[in-house]
């Protein structure tokens with residue numbers, strides 16, 4: 001760990017630190033507040049799932065928050081992020097309101113995807129968040145495509161494409177890295193290496209370490225400790241600027257650990273990892289506890305301040321859950337909205353060429369039937 005670390009800090013009153021790792025006290029409190037918000041948000045989602053407010057799949061990021069804060073917060077607002085399905089906290093980090101994320105988990109119209117996507121399909125292109133993808137590895141070619149679009153339009157943004165360790169065994173990963181390297185795209189591929197794909201340890205399905213996977217394409221590989229939010233932040237800050245200036249694609253092995261089961265339906269530990277293994281990470285490698293303790297040891301955080309930050313995080317999550325509860329479910333008549341660009345008057349796709357096309361061409365914007373009643377009047381027989 002570099003500059004300013006340790007109780008003495010890097011200046012200010014004798015014996016009292018004012019900075020850590022080059023971060024001011026306010027910045028450090030901000031990072032801790034972000035991570036506590038992510039943790040409390042996920043705990044709230046866990047609770048809501050248990051009482052049936054959230055249905056379908058739900059994968060929590062608890063234990064991996066150092067990466068949501070450390071890899072996304074240093075990005076510019078107009079940079080792009082695309083990711084897998086363990087993405088609630090990443091969506092918040094990129095700028096989606098926790099209310100809109102919680103409402104999406106609840107399947108409500110106030111959700112960032114209008115209640116259509118649920119936990120695995122959070123989207124808001126206005127803040128540069130391109131999902132939320134449930135198919136392992138599906139987002140990797142999309143990440144290459146987003147970076148290509150940046151280049152094509154002459155922008156200086158970058159795209160950060162997250163994936164789990166299991167995704168590096170998908171063919172799409174290899175194809176995307178190859179073309180990204182050929183085209184020198186402004187993309188950073190980040191593996192959130194929590195050691196497991198569902199119940200399978202990475203070591204059982206790979207003859208090499210994660211870090212070795214980009215070498216064949218000539219893409220530089222880096223390893224960062226994702227549980228150390230400060231190191232991760234500084235690392236991504238530097239890497240993002242290098243990619244922005246034309247360094248080409250980069251590959252990051254971010255070492256982390258998931259503290260919960262693969263999804264809400266899986267136990268925390270099982271035959272694939274022991275209770276002791278999980279407990280040792282929770283005790284010694286919790287990114288939030290690690291940051292909290294460092295700040296306290298450096299006299300940059302008091303117990304009272306911590307309690308205040310945590311109370312604010314809990315209040316924001318209670319507010320998000322209340323918002324989600326009050327938000328309506330999508331109306332059944334809008335079932336076909338956003339599904340197909342065009343459907344015929346019977347509420348079906350134009351599988352029969354243009355037959356049945358209403359006068360004037362399109363069957364209605366957003367996939368509605370021309371009657372304007374969504375599925376109403378369609379779907380006969």
Ligand SMILES: Cc1ncc(C[n+]2csc(CCOP(=O)(O)OP(=O)(O)O)c2C)c(N)n1
Pocket residue numbers: 086134135136137163164165166167192194196197198262
């Ligand atoms: C193409 C495909 N195959 C299998 C699955 C089932 N599946 C869902 S998550 C998962 C494991 C992914 O693990 P990893 O990429 O390491 O991400 P993590 O869950 O650890 O965040 C699998 C195999 C899927 N969704 N898509």
Ligand SMILES: [Mg+2]
Pocket residue numbers: 164165166192193194195196197198
């Ligand atoms: Mg994994």
